[in-house]
Amino acid sequence: MATIRFRAIQETFGRTPVPVQETVRRSELFGENVFNESAMRQFMTKEAFVSVMNAIEFGEKINRKIANQVAAGMRDWAISKGASHYTHWFQPLTGATAEKHDAFFETIGNGMAMEKFDGSQLVQQEPDASSFPNGGIRNTFEARGYTAWDPTSPAFIYGGTLCIPTVFVSYTGEALDNKAPLLRALQAVDNAATDVAKYFDKNVTKVTATLGWEQEYFLVDKALAYSRPDLILAGRMLLGHSAAKGQQLDDHYFGSIPDRVVNFMRDLEIECMKLGIPVKTRHNEVAPNQFELAPIFEEASMAVDHNSLLMDVMDKTADRHNYKVLFHEKPFSGINGSGKHNNWSLATNTGVNLLSPGSTPMKNLQFLTFFINTIKAVNEYEELIRASIASATNDHRLGANEAPPAIISVFIGEQLTRVLDELEDVSTGKLSPQEKTDLKLNVVGKIPEILLDNTDRNRTSPFAFTGNKFELRAVGSKANCGKPMTVLNTIVAKQLVEFKKEVDALVSKKKLKKDEAIFNVLREYIKSSRRIRFEGDGYSAAWEKEAARRGLSNNKTTPSALKSMVSKKAISLYEEMKVMSKIEVKARHEIELEEYTMKVQIEGRVLGDIARNHVIPTAIRYQNILIDNVKGLKDVFGTDFKKVASEQLDLIEEISEHIAEINSKVTAMTEERKKANVITSAELKAEAYCEKVKPYFDDIRYHCDKLELLVDDELWTLTKYRELLFLK
Ligand code: ADP
Ligand code: MG
Numbered sequence: 001m002a003t004i005r006f007r008a009i010q011e012t013f014g015r016t017p018v019p020v021q022e023t024v025r026r027s028e029l030f031g032e033n034v035f036n037e038s039a040m041r042q043f044m045t046k047e048a049f050v051s052v053m054n055a056i057e058f059g060e061k062i063n064r065k066i067a068n069q070v071a072a073g074m075r076d077w078a079i080s081k082g083a084s085h086y087t088h089w090f091q092p093l094t095g096a097t098a099e100k101h102d103a104f105f106e107t108i109g110n111g112m113a114m115e116k117f118d119g120s121q122l123v124q125q126e127p128d129a130s131s132f133p134n135g136g137i138r139n140t141f142e143a144r145g146y147t148a149w150d151p152t153s154p155a156f157i158y159g160g161t162l163c164i165p166t167v168f169v170s171y172t173g174e175a176l177d178n179k180a181p182l183l184r185a186l187q188a189v190d191n192a193a194t195d196v197a198k199y200f201d202k203n204v205t206k207v208t209a210t211l212g213w214e215q216e217y218f219l220v221d222k223a224l225a226y227s228r229p230d231l232i233l234a235g236r237m238l239l240g241h242s243a244a245k246g247q248q249l250d251d252h253y254f255g256s257i258p259d260r261v262v263n264f265m266r267d268l269e270i271e272c273m274k275l276g277i278p279v280k281t282r283h284n285e286v287a288p289n290q291f292e293l294a295p296i297f298e299e300a301s302m303a304v305d306h307n308s309l310l311m312d313v314m315d316k317t318a319d320r321h322n323y324k325v326l327f328h329e330k331p332f333s334g335i336n337g338s339g340k341h342n343n344w345s346l347a348t349n350t351g352v353n354l355l356s357p358g359s360t361p362m363k364n365l366q367f368l369t370f371f372i373n374t375i376k377a378v379n380e381y382e383e384l385i386r387a388s389i390a391s392a393t394n395d396h397r398l399g400a401n402e403a404p405p406a407i408i409s410v411f412i413g414e415q416l417t418r419v420l421d422e423l424e425d426v427s428t429g430k431l432s433p434q435e436k437t438d439l440k441l442n443v444v445g446k447i448p449e450i451l452l453d454n455t456d457r458n459r460t461s462p463f464a465f466t467g468n469k470f471e472l473r474a475v476g477s478k479a480n481c482g483k484p485m486t487v488l489n490t491i492v493a494k495q496l497v498e499f500k501k502e503v504d505a506l507v508s509k510k511k512l513k514k515d516e517a518i519f520n521v522l523r524e525y526i527k528s529s530r531r532i533r534f535e536g537d538g539y540s541a542a543w544e545k546e547a548a549r550r551g552l553s554n555n556k557t558t559p560s561a562l563k564s565m566v567s568k569k570a571i572s573l574y575e576e577m578k579v580m581s582k583i584e585v586k587a588r589h590e591i592e593l594e595e596y597t598m599k600v601q602i603e604g605r606v607l608g609d610i611a612r613n614h615v616i617p618t619a620i621r622y623q624n625i626l627i628d629n630v631k632g633l634k635d636v637f638g639t640d641f642k643k644v645a646s647e648q649l650d651l652i653e654e655i656s657e658h659i660a661e662i663n664s665k666v667t668a669m670t671e672e673r674k675k676a677n678v679i680t681s682a683e684l685k686a687e688a689y690c691e692k693v694k695p696y697f698d699d700i701r702y703h704c705d706k707l708e709l710l711v712d713d714e715l716w717t718l719t720k721y722r723e724l725l726f727l728k
Contacts (some may be wrong), residue, residue, distance in 0.1 A: 004307060005719045008223040012727045015221065017263045018321045026273050033081065034276040035074055035155040036202070043080075044073035055151040059100035059187075062151060067119030074155055075104060075117040078162035086117060087586050088125040088147040089163040091178045093591050095480050097308050099170075100127050101161050122164060123149050145170045150179065153305050156275055159316075165305055174584050178482035182301055183490040188577040192496035193346050193370070197354065199368040199503070199514060206349040209489050212297030212469075213307050216338035216477050217314065218290050218326040219261060220724050225324035227719045230606050234599075235393065235478075236326035238607045238697065239615070241705040244333035252288045258728045260293065260512070264321040268293075271313050277306045287335040288725040297343060297469075304482045307340075327478040330396035332721065337397040338477035342484055345469040346370060346492075356468040357447045360442040364447045365518060367501070372420070372522050372529075374470060375410050377495035378463060381528035382408040383485070383553045383564035385463070385472070388487040390561035390592070392599035394476035398556070406561070407547045407554045408474070409534035411461030417535065419447060426523045431516050439519065458537035481670040490579045499525075558596045559686040565589045593682040600689040604673055605699055608666045614717050615704045616659055623655045623713045658710075665703070669696035 040049050048069035054060040062070065078086065104115040125147045145168060153165035167178035175181050186209055193207035225231050230238040245708070247253075257265070265282050272279045278296040285292050293310075297303065311327060316618045318325040330337035346354040354370040357363070378385065385408050387440060389398075393479040398406045412420070427435060458464060462474040475484050499521060506517035531550040531604040536543060547554060555561035566589045626648045633648075634641040642649065676688035708716060 005717055005723075006228040008221075008719060009491045009723055009727065012221040012723075015260060015322055017259045018267075020263050020266045020270070022266060022270060026269070027308055029270065029273040030278070031274075031276040032563070032619070033157040033274040035077055036276065039077050040073065043077040045069050048073060052151055052289055062123075064119055064123075066090070066268065067123050069119075071117050071119045071122040074122065074162065074164075075115065078155075078157055079104065079115055081157050083157045083160055083162045085160065086121070086164065088127065088148050088149075088166040090127075090168045091304075091308050091480055091482060092168060093177060093588065094595075095178075095478065097312055098127065101165065102358065104727045117313065125166070125712070127168075137677065145176050150183070152183070156309075158275065158313075159311070170281075174581065174587065176499045178480045178486075179301070179304070181584070182304060182482045182486045182489075184579045185486040185493065185577070186301055188493035188579060189346070189489040189496075192493040192500070193354065194348075195371075195500050196496045197348055197352075197366070199369075199518070200362060201348070201352070203349060203350050204348045204352075207346050207354070208349075209300040209485070210297050210345045210347050210353075211300040211303035211481065211485060212295065212343040213303060213342070213475075213481055214292055214294040214341040215307065215310065216290065216292045218284055218287070218331055218338065219264065219323045219327065220289060221727060222319065222322045222324050224719050224724050224727065225326075228724070229610060231324070231326070231331065231724075233606045234603045235326065236331040236396070237333070237721070237724075238603060239701045239704040239708075240332075240718065240721050242332075243707045243720070243725060245722070245726075246335045247287045250286070252284050252290070253286050255284060255529065257282070257284060257291075260321065260323075260728060262448075264317060264323060265291075265293075267321065268314060268317045271317060272310065275306075275309060275313065277308075277310055277313075285336065285338075287332070289728075290336065297345075298521040300344075300485050304480070304485060307481050307547040329391075329393045329476045329478060332725065333396075334721075337727075338471060338482065339397065339475045340475045340479060342472040342475050342481055342488075343466070343469045344472060344485070344488060353468055355465075355470065361444045364444045365515065367447070368423070368444065368522060371412075371416075371465070371516060373495045373499050374492055375412070375532060376525040376529045377491040378408065378410055378458055379532035380495070381491040381570075382532060383555070383561075383567075384487050384491065384570055384573075385484065386474075386553060386555055387561050387563075389472075389474050389476060389479065389564045390486040390555070390558040391476055391479065392603075393478055393578075394474075395556070395558055397476065398474060405538055405543070405554070406556045407538070407544065407552050408462055408532070409538065409547065409552065410532050410690055411458045411464040411535055411538075412533060413458075413465065414535070416447070417533070419443060420526045420533075423519070423523055424526050425689070426519045428520065428523075429510065429516075430512060436515075458535065458538070461534070462538065486579065490573065490577050493577050494573055499623070502667060548678075558691050559593065559683065560692050562589060562592050562596075563684075585681050590682045592688065593686040596686045597676075597682070597689050601673065601727055603697065604669055604689075604693050607697060608670060610718070611662050611666050611700055611704055616662060618715055618717055619655050619659055619707045622715050625712070626652050626655075653705065655710060658707050661703045662693065662700060662707075665696055665700045669693060669700065 040052060040634045048066050051062050051066045052070060055062050075113040085101040085103050087101045089097060089099050092098050104117050105113055106631060107113045127147055147166035147168050150165050155164045167175065167180040167183065169175055169180055189209055190207050194204055197204040197207055228237065230236065269279050278298065280291055280296050281294045283292055295306065298306065304309050314325050331338065331675060348354065355367065357367045464471050464473065472484055472488065475481065502521045503517045506512045506520055512520065531552060534543065544554060566586055571582050571585055574585055575582065579677065630645045630648050633645045637644055676685055676693055679685040679688055
């Protein structure tokens with residue numbers, strides 16, 4: 001008997017919803033465990049408060065004396081909330097979050113102790129950096145890494161620990177995390193967008209990027225999940241025949257959320273409220289046991305922090321509810337995978353969403369300026385966007401049937417397409433009074449303030465304009481949003497800098513009026529970025545052909561997608577925008593390749609192990625039962641036995657064939673792994689894993705899944721798709 005599987009099933013049958021107490025209104029809970037403005041006012045000196053606010057708003061430095069005051073306030077607040085430890089919380093390049101807890105408690109001699117936490121502990125720490133990936137940076141420079149307090153992101157208490165958001169950098173100043181480059185990219189887009197926004201409103205002094213992510217995930221029962229070594233070690237089912245029923249009836253999407261899940265969600269939302277994560281919507285997704293959660297959008301760096309924190313909170317909350325949450329982009333082949341839509345826009349300090357059409361022609365020209373510049377930026381750097389969402393796990397989703405393809409394109413909807421078509425016909429140079437009036441009244445003036453209903457129709461586009469924001473839909477569910485947000489904000493910053501140069505040149509050299517110059521530059525941008533716009537079915541084979549004709553990239557695997565990260569064009573972009581140095585870019589590239597290799601390597605090992613140690617022995621056991629049965633029939637029926645044993649004889653043979661295939665393929669895969677392992681170049685190694693090792697996975701899986709269909713269900717050791725997806 002397959003004990004672990006059946007014990008897990010039995011455990012799942014006995015589950016009841018874990019009760020959740022909700023006594024306080026959510027609006028009251030919101031931010032309870034965050035060292036936010038009101039907590040700062042209460043626990044900090046006036047001097048310290050002003051200093052922190054200036055650091056947040058204007059990037060001003062905080063001196064040592066003030067840091068001590070801030071630390072004291074933070075400590076008192078944290079202790080008043082029952083915290084006993086503190087940690088520098090950061091987002092290393094492994095994709096997860098990292099923390100090392102230290103107690104406030106310190107002995108002070110004579111058998112006495114006190115709670116201590118001062119400015120130096122707040123400002124800088126040295127985690128054991130050698131255990132985080134650094135892409136050779138530290139080896140080259142023999143420098144250590146340290147975490148540095150990021151005052152723009154508020155401290156919070158989580159699990160009895162005061163968490164201080166930090167950036168993680170090497171002693172020579174290179175970023176070793178996802179946060180530092182993001183902050184630099186946000187600075188770049190602030191500078192560039194503010195300059196352009198001033199064309200329209202002199203009062204604009206700051207532009208912030210906004211991000212609203214939508215997080216998809218699967219929930220499976222904890223006992224069932226832990227019975228599958230592949231789910232635990234690789235995050236996805238490396239084998240397993242699909243269930244007879246999948247998502248074809250759409251009954252999950254439209255169904256009500258099961259009670260056990262609702263309680264998990266409520267518990268999670270309460271946690272999020274306390275941590276100041278403004279979660280708002282929850283619903284079922286397309287696949288069975290798949291769900292989505294989305295917050296109200298926030299300033300981008302805050303939103304990135306919150307998404308990273310959320311994934312951690314989800315893990316822990318799920319555990320309390322006897323679930324395992326799966327963030328993998330494709331845990332179950334044959335049904336939908338999970339993504340993380342990144343809704344992105346730009347907002348001014350005067351409260352204007354720069355990607356929202358307005359009520360006057362001038363506001364609409366501002367909208368068109370940012371809208372068209374974004375399209376142009378994506379056109380110029382589509383490969384970098386693709387690289388920013390590349391990972392071994394997301395490869396299973398990009399290009400698969402339900403997901404955005406590996407081709408980046410922009411969808412804007414019929415109405416805006418018409419507007420851009422008309423703008424293409426604007427005259428070169430000065431505009432006649434007649435043309436100006438016509439543009440104001442009939443083109444720019446006709447953009448309705450509310451586009452929302454008209455723009456969200458195409459769900460197959462990886463980068464869609466949805467009324468007042470762009471939505472990057474190709475981000476992986478497991479990914480740190482920091483990566484794509486760094487790229488998007490950097491390329492838009494660069495584009496806006498170019499735009500301003502061109503407009504200013506037309507004004508000073510050609511003596512055009514500002515709006516004439518803007519129309520002239522936008523006209524050229526529309527023409528030169530036409531290839532990136534695609535309104536049709538992004539999942540169709542015809543689009544792949546068309547995209548190739550247009551010269552758009554279609555990098556289907558991570559090793560090929562990552563190449564563009566280190567192109568001359570990319571490096572000069574990052575350097576010019578002061579987002580990353582060449583060393584940092586190269587280090588990141590290497591880290592990503594190494595991560596890819598390791599992920600595929602782990603999958604290969606786990607698959608080989610399961611195939612040899614679970615599938616083959618189980619198949620042989622069943623085959624032996626069949627052989628005994630045939631022998632018995634021979635005893636009973638004598639020479640005539642073949643007639644009554646024909647099914648068994650066929651099965652015995654078929655099982656042997658599959659076993660032989662699995663054996664030879666696992667051996668061949670292991671050989672390829674060995675060859676790949678001795679390659680020293682990170683790039684060639686990743687390619688070897690991608691092209692030589694990975695192709696065996698499907699082959700091996702095919703034969704294992706055939707055996708799953710043949711072997712007696714009672715003997716099968718591995719928990720099946722139908723159990724993981726339909727037991728609630
Ligand atoms: P859906 O895509 O599910 O139809 P919405 O379009 O209403 O839902 O919003 C999706 C996400 O977009 C939400 O997380 C929301 O917070 C976010 N969002 C809305 N406006 C903006 C904005 N200006 N900037 C960034 N994100 C935004
Ligand atoms: Mg959406």
